Amino acid sequence: MIIQLFLIPAVILAVVLSLRSRQSLRGQARRKIFAAITVVAGVIAVIFPDLLQVIADFVGVTRGVDLMLYALVLIIIYVIGSTSVRFREQEARLVRLTRELALAEAELHWTQQDPAGRSQSSRRTSRQ
Amino acid sequence: MPDAVTTDYDDVVVIVRVFNEAPVVAGVLKELLAAGLRVIAVDDGSTDASADEIDAAGAFRVSHPINIGAGGALQTGIEAALRFTSAKFIACFDADGQHRLVDLIGMIQTIRQGYDVVMGSRFLDGQPDMGRTRRVLLKLAARLTRRGGSFALTDAHNGLRIFTRAVAGDIKLNHAGMAYASELEEVLTRSRYNVTEFPVQIVYTDYSLSKGQPLLNSVNILTDILAHRVSARRQR
Numbered sequence: 001m002i003i004q005l006f007l008i009p010a011v012i013l014a015v016v017l018s019l020r021s022r023q024s025l026r027g028q029a030r031r032k033i034f035a036a037i038t039v040v041a042g043v044i045a046v047i048f049p050d051l052l053q054v055i056a057d058f059v060g061v062t063r064g065v066d067l068m069l070y071a072l073v074l075i076i077i078y079v080i081g082s083t084s085v086r087f088r089e090q091e092a093r094l095v096r097l098t099r100e101l102a103l104a105e106a107e108l109h110w111t112q113q114d115p116a117g118r119s120q121s122s123r124r125t126s127r128q
Numbered sequence: 129m130p131d132a133v134t135t136d137y138d139d140v141v142v143i144v145r146v147f148n149e150a151p152v153v154a155g156v157l158k159e160l161l162a163a164g165l166r167v168i169a170v171d172d173g174s175t176d177a178s179a180d181e182i183d184a185a186g187a188f189r190v191s192h193p194i195n196i197g198a199g200g201a202l203q204t205g206i207e208a209a210l211r212f213t214s215a216k217f218i219a220c221f222d223a224d225g226q227h228r229l230v231d232l233i234g235m236i237q238t239i240r241q242g243y244d245v246v247m248g249s250r251f252l253d254g255q256p257d258m259g260r261t262r263r264v265l266l267k268l269a270a271r272l273t274r275r276g277g278s279f280a281l282t283d284a285h286n287g288l289r290i291f292t293r294a295v296a297g298d299i300k301l302n303h304a305g306m307a308y309a310s311e312l313e314e315v316l317t318r319s320r321y322n323v324t325e326f327p328v329q330i331v332y333t334d335y336s337l338s339k340g341q342p343l344l345n346s347v348n349i350l351t352d353i354l355a356h357r358v359s360a361r362r363q364r
Contacts, residue, residue, distance in 0.1 A: 099192070099204045102191055
């Protein structure tokens with residue numbers, strides 16, 4: 001069946017592409033083109049319902065709906081993967097921001113307490 | 129610790145990560161400070177009284193406004209140590225009281241002999257007092273992180289470590305969560321560093337056991353190690 005030859009690399013491709021960094025401009029453009037094709041294909045499938053069955057017959061899938069299901073699974077895999085990458089990138093930014101905030105605040109205290117960096121021992125002896 | 133009080137530890141700064149450890153953190157910090165060690169406590173957005181306890185103990189506190197995870201907190205501590213102190217050696221010590229001061233002092237004395245990195249290991253002195261599953265998993269993690277040419281650690285994810293200032297400058301942890309330990313070990317055991325291990329004991333108190341990582345979390349850590357290796361390979 002043609003569909004098997006197509007689906008297995010497609011699943012792998014969906015995983016790999018989705019896990020790529022989202023920074024590159026080329027990747028952004030590719031995703032927009034992909035989204036546009038998906039929308040157009042959806043509209044065509046609605047206007048010509050039989051077309052889906054024709055394609056399904058051609059690639060060796062019983063029903064047109066099954067073919068759509070396969071496409072849906074691929075899209076979901078891609079979306080989950082790319083969302084998790086975006087989430088991780090966001091988290092890394094948050095970590096850097098938090099660290100800078102903490103260090104900036106700590107720096108104020110450090111210079112106030114003692115510029116030589118011997119605050120602990122002097123403070124400790126005064127406490128004891 | 130009789131000689132601990134008399135020895136000078138000007139060249140050392142100890143980083144203690146703190147996340148909701150209010151019941152024990154002051155005791156741990158006081159013990160370190162009393163030994164004459166400089167301490168930077170990184171409060172990783174604790175929601176309990178940890179920050180007050182750190183201040184009460186008299187340690188220098190760096191506070192994250194929000195919780196970002198163990199690796200993120202350690203990286204902050206390292207950067208604070210580099211930015212604010214001129215310490216030659218930077219040590220990591222756990223806030224929950226599972227590490228012993230004597231072990232840290234032994235490691236300081238060891239690194240002063242000219243090592244770049246000294247890692248604590250629970251497995252150098254025979255079999256430690258821990259469950260069999262935990263032991264097997266730690267050994268497995270140690271083996272997984274081993275690479276050609278790098279120093280072969282006998283323990284994994286031991287929080288007690290000390291390294292030189294130069295090594296600290298090379299540490300750029302990407303993993304904000306618990307999987308940072310594998311990432312850190314990968315950096316610390318690079319073949320160009322002079323690495324050694326030091327036998328340490330972990331005090332498994334009821335408190336540290338209740339706070340510590342549940343065994344099931346090792347699944348998370350193992351998958352994180354593997355995921356990290358895959359992504360690291362892609363970068364090269």
